[in-house]
Amino acid sequence: MKILLDHDGLVLYQESYFNATLEEITKDITWRNDTITMFGKTYPQPRLTAWHGDLDLAYSYSKIKMISPGWTPKLFEIKNRLEIDLKTKFNSVLVNYYRNGLDHMSYHSDNEKELGTNPIIASLSFGEKRKFLLKHRFEKSLAPLQFELSSQSLLVMKGELQHFWVHKIAKSTKIKDPRLNLTFRFIHN
Ligand SMILES: O=C(O)CCC(=O)C(=O)O
DSSP states (O other): OEEEEOSSSEEEEESSOSOOOHHHHHTTOOOBOOEEEETTEEEEOSSEEEEEESTTOEEEETTEEEEOOOOOHHHHHHHHHHHHHHTSOOOEEEEEEEOSTTOOEEEEOOOOGGGOSSOOEEEEEEESOEEEEEEESSOTTSOOEEEEEOTTOEEEEETTHHHHEEEEEOOOTTOOSOEEEEEEEOOOO
């Protein structure tokens, strides 16, 4: 895999990792469009989400609690492949569906305590290419790093990355087509 970042954490990237269409992956997925509350106001999340993995496994972020309905066959197939290639275990996947360029994800780090101290997160993309940005939390003079995640690619975040960097999917008014992202995780409950 190609190293995209190795300062205060590690980000690896591989193009053409898993050959499937967006439609094949979204089959049997149970979608949610949860609300988030910001400054006392409630909004629908700017994307659709789903949570799959070992049956009944729970995960919470931004006050949203999700319980896994189990694996779909395709997500289970990808998880097994990742476990072999990355020599680590995953018990769940957060699915994000960006309906068009206006759907996005703001800067955050994946630092919920159920993920453990230095989680390995495997992130697969399908469909439209989107810009993935990484910004250092403390070194304010470092410009954000920007990468395009292509369809069927794999990005791996590991080491101390979530302590030092935040990441986001930027908005773009030019993009009309959907993108699907799968982030495989291991939840310690
Ligand atoms: O869609 C993406 O590539 C990013 C997803 C993400 O940041 C997350 O699930 O925490």
